[in-house]
Amino acid sequence: MTNGTFKLRPELPTISVIGWLKANLFSSWGNSILTLVGAMISVWLVWSVLDWAVLRAVFSGSDGSTCRVAGAGACWPFVAHKFQLFMYGRYPGEEIWRVNLTYMLALAGLVPLMLPGVGGKLWLSIYMLVVFPVIAFFLLTGAEWLGLENVATEMWGGLLVTLVVACVGIAASFPIGIILALARRSELPLIRWLAIGFIEFVRGVPLVTVLFFASVMLPLFLPENVTFDKLLRALIGVALFSAAYLAEVVRGGLQAIPRGQFEAADALGLSYPQKMGLIVLPQALKLVIPGIVNSFIALFKDTSLVLIIGVFDLLGIVQQGISSDAKWFSPQTAATGYVFAAFVFWMFCFGMSRYSVWLERRLDTGHKS
Amino acid sequence: MKRPSKRPSPAKVPRSLSGYVYDPKARGLALQAIVALLLVWFVAGIVDNTIRNLEAQGIASGFDFLDNTAGFDISQSLIAYTNTMTYARAFLVGLLNTLLVAVVGIVLATVVGFIVGVARLSGNWLIATLATVYIETLRNIPPLLMLFAVYFGVLKTLPSPRNSVELPFSSYLNTRGLYFPAPIWGEGTWLFVLGLIGGLAGALLVYWKARRQRLLTGRANSALLPAIALVIGIPLVAFFLAGTPLSFDYPEAGRFNLKGGVVVQPEFIALLAGLSLYTAAFIAEIVRSGILAVPKGQREAAAALGLHDGQIMRLVVIPQALRVIIPPLTNQYLNLTKNSSLAVAIGYPDLVSVFAGTVLNQTNQAVEVILITMSVYLVLSLLTSAFMNWFNARVAIVER
Numbered sequence: 001m002t003n004g005t006f007k008l009r010p011e012l013p014t015i016s017v018i019g020w021l022k023a024n025l026f027s028s029w030g031n032s033i034l035t036l037v038g039a040m041i042s043v044w045l046v047w048s049v050l051d052w053a054v055l056r057a058v059f060s061g062s063d064g065s066t067c068r069v070a071g072a073g074a075c076w077p078f079v080a081h082k083f084q085l086f087m088y089g090r091y092p093g094e095e096i097w098r099v100n101l102t103y104m105l106a107l108a109g110l111v112p113l114m115l116p117g118v119g120g121k122l123w124l125s126i127y128m129l130v131v132f133p134v135i136a137f138f139l140l141t142g143a144e145w146l147g148l149e150n151v152a153t154e155m156w157g158g159l160l161v162t163l164v165v166a167c168v169g170i171a172a173s174f175p176i177g178i179i180l181a182l183a184r185r186s187e188l189p190l191i192r193w194l195a196i197g198f199i200e201f202v203r204g205v206p207l208v209t210v211l212f213f214a215s216v217m218l219p220l221f222l223p224e225n226v227t228f229d230k231l232l233r234a235l236i237g238v239a240l241f242s243a244a245y246l247a248e249v250v251r252g253g254l255q256a257i258p259r260g261q262f263e264a265a266d267a268l269g270l271s272y273p274q275k276m277g278l279i280v281l282p283q284a285l286k287l288v289i290p291g292i293v294n295s296f297i298a299l300f301k302d303t304s305l306v307l308i309i310g311v312f313d314l315l316g317i318v319q320q321g322i323s324s325d326a327k328w329f330s331p332q333t334a335a336t337g338y339v340f341a342a343f344v345f346w347m348f349c350f351g352m353s354r355y356s357v358w359l360e361r362r363l364d365t366g367h368k369s
Numbered sequence: 370m371k372r373p374s375k376r377p378s379p380a381k382v383p384r385s386l387s388g389y390v391y392d393p394k395a396r397g398l399a400l401q402a403i404v405a406l407l408l409v410w411f412v413a414g415i416v417d418n419t420i421r422n423l424e425a426q427g428i429a430s431g432f433d434f435l436d437n438t439a440g441f442d443i444s445q446s447l448i449a450y451t452n453t454m455t456y457a458r459a460f461l462v463g464l465l466n467t468l469l470v471a472v473v474g475i476v477l478a479t480v481v482g483f484i485v486g487v488a489r490l491s492g493n494w495l496i497a498t499l500a501t502v503y504i505e506t507l508r509n510i511p512p513l514l515m516l517f518a519v520y521f522g523v524l525k526t527l528p529s530p531r532n533s534v535e536l537p538f539s540s541y542l543n544t545r546g547l548y549f550p551a552p553i554w555g556e557g558t559w560l561f562v563l564g565l566i567g568g569l570a571g572a573l574l575v576y577w578k579a580r581r582q583r584l585l586t587g588r589a590n591s592a593l594l595p596a597i598a599l600v601i602g603i604p605l606v607a608f609f610l611a612g613t614p615l616s617f618d619y620p621e622a623g624r625f626n627l628k629g630g631v632v633v634q635p636e637f638i639a640l641l642a643g644l645s646l647y648t649a650a651f652i653a654e655i656v657r658s659g660i661l662a663v664p665k666g667q668r669e670a671a672a673a674l675g676l677h678d679g680q681i682m683r684l685v686v687i688p689q690a691l692r693v694i695i696p697p698l699t700n701q702y703l704n705l706t707k708n709s710s711l712a713v714a715i716g717y718p719d720l721v722s723v724f725a726g727t728v729l730n731q732t733n734q735a736v737e738v739i740l741i742t743m744s745v746y747l748v749l750s751l752l753t754s755a756f757m758n759w760f761n762a763r764v765a766i767v768e769r
Binding site for chain 2: 024025027031034038039042187188189190191194201204205206207209212213217221222223297301302303305307308315319331334335339341342345346349350353
């Protein structure tokens with residue numbers, strides 16, 4: 001090998017179509033069979049979706065009669081006619097601009113907050129955490145002194161409720177989760193044990209039972225003649241539930257902060273709130289942003305459970321439209337409704353998960369150890 | 370973050386009040402005392418309110434209601450149950466139904482999850498893409514929606530019992546569920562069971578001998594074929610010696626419904642399919658990251674030793690990947706068990722549906738019923754994680 005006669009040519013990259021096919025699909029007998037099976041599954045899948053959603057689908061009609069034809073596919077007019085119901089529930093038609101305005105205000109704050117490189121994050125955070133919730137509350141529920149008609153929460157529904165429950169749930173659970181995480185790492189035994197007890201208890205039981213708890217036991221805990229509405233009960237249940245999960249996410253971040261940071265803060269003579277608020281939490285929270293987004297996705301999917309205690313989120317209201325509206329009854333109504341709901345949920349969750357992945361790559365400073 | 374416990378005690382002089390205010394120990398004690406007082410006050414307030422509210426609404430309290438007659442039917446039960454039995458019995462029926470769907474679901478989700486997870490890493494582009502599509506679709510849809518889609522969208526649109534779909538082996542599928550022949554074991558079954566036990570024991574013996582020989586001589590000889598032959602052969606011979614003591618109760622079309630056979634209810638199928646397909650998507654991702662976590666050098670070393678692909682996977686990659694896979698896998702098993710409570714939405718008689726649903730409505734004893742339900746899940750969670758921790762400790766790397 002030293003005399004230079006032994007030459008190794010670099011392997012040529014296979015850039016041709018046939019080369020790619022050969023490397024990725026037909027590299028061996030077994031692989032070729034797998035490819036054929038896979039191709040059959042894919043073709044069948046694409047064809048049945050296309051056939052059902054487009055070719056045999058019904059696109060017009062003012063009730064279910066056009067969908068009751070034998071061999072009909074998806075019943076799209078069902079979704080078109082119920083679109084407003086699915087999005088806003090029974091929120092009065094002339095007041096829907098208030099919901100849309102709330103969405104706009106939320107986007108105005110969220111988009112610059114989520115994009116790195118846009119300045120004024122502090123003010124944006126204050127806007128999102130303090131100003132926006134107050135505005136949103138009055139906009140959605142109504143305020144007589146502003147000339148906004150009151151809209152009872154029983155009228156809310158659909159995507160509106162899904163978003164409200166998920167956003168309020170995560171916003172309310174955030175401070176509770178941080179406090180729980182700090183308490184779990186506290187040196188004071190009583191406080192630590194209380195936090196561990198709460199977190200492990202909530203994480204050990206299903207959300208359904210927590211919602212049942214919030215819906216039937218919470219009213220018993222309150223003094224007589226204090227009642228509060230169903231949506232608020234659901235919100236309390238959801239917030240307590242996700243606080244326990246968020247606490248574990250934050251704890252992960254706290255554990256990743258090197259001990260030297262705590263000790264340096266102590267050495268500087270900072271008090272506990274200063275140490276945590278100025279040194280530890282900013283670093284820890286930055287580390288767990290992807291984890292927080294993931295808990296938000298989980299929470300977003302879990303909001304569909306509120307229908308069990310009679311609050312109608314997107315899935316609840318689609319389900320109600322399918323099962324209780326005889327006008328639209330047809331063999332494919334149910335499937336169409338679920339496909340629509342699944343698509344909406346999927347867009348939100350998939351979008352957020354992509355954001356989380358992107359963020360993770362961005363925040364990865366390359367010296368993990 | 371423990372502070373050094375032995376500090377030089379500076380307090381030989383009597384301490385002033387400010388000395389206590391600035392002493393972290395004293396402050397810690399004071400803070401805990403305040404929290405304890407607040408907690409007692411809070412709990413006392415809740416208990417007081419609850420007792421008052423219960424009295425005002427005339428609701429009984431205590432666990433005596435468990436001995437009362439339930440008076441409602443349950444559509445699926447693993448143990449004998451009639452509506453004249455007690456609430457406690459109904460509770461047990463619900464608990465067993467939850468366990469049934471959880472155990473079968475876990476097995477199914479694990480199998481599907483492993484297949485999809487490995488498929489996503491396949492060198493075959495098409496297979497990998499299909500697996501990715503499966504994962505990204507199912508992970509981003511609420512499990513409850515999956516249940517509804519399977520239950521209302523598919524199973525409830527099946528034909529009525531009169532026009533059941535015929536499947537192989539005299540099985541039928543209709544809107545009331547899946548019917549298949551029930552095996553009836555006749556006389557002489559004991560011989561077959563004995564054969565089965567004998568076959569298993571023989572297979573173990575063969576495997577053990579092969580292993581011993583491999584460890585002694587270094588020569589590998591497969592014990593797989595003889596073992597399979599033993600497990601299948603001996604029971605088969607025993608079965609025919611006993612005079613084929615097996616007959617089937619076939620489902621037959623009755624007037625309104627199919628009669629006979631075993632029925633798997635559509636609620637169970639929907640819950641099982643929804644939960645296991647959903648959880649499988651998460652398990653697939655866990656499996657994938659576990660396999661990716663095994664350094665490439667391990668595979669290359671195994672290949673250099675002359676192992677073939679299957680052996681590399683089975684003997685080198687999977688055992689190491691399991692260490693990474695098991696902790697998050699435990700979480701998924703727990704999630705599946707907890708998610709089985711979604712049964713209440715489609716009417717599968719699980720614990721929540723039977724107990725926190727029907728029993729709660731009949732007795733109004735919310736406090737007791739919810740507490741019992743929650744503690745059952747808590748105990749299940751703790752047991753599962755204890756078992757998985759034990760298993761995890763077994764496969765963990767033993768470092769010196």
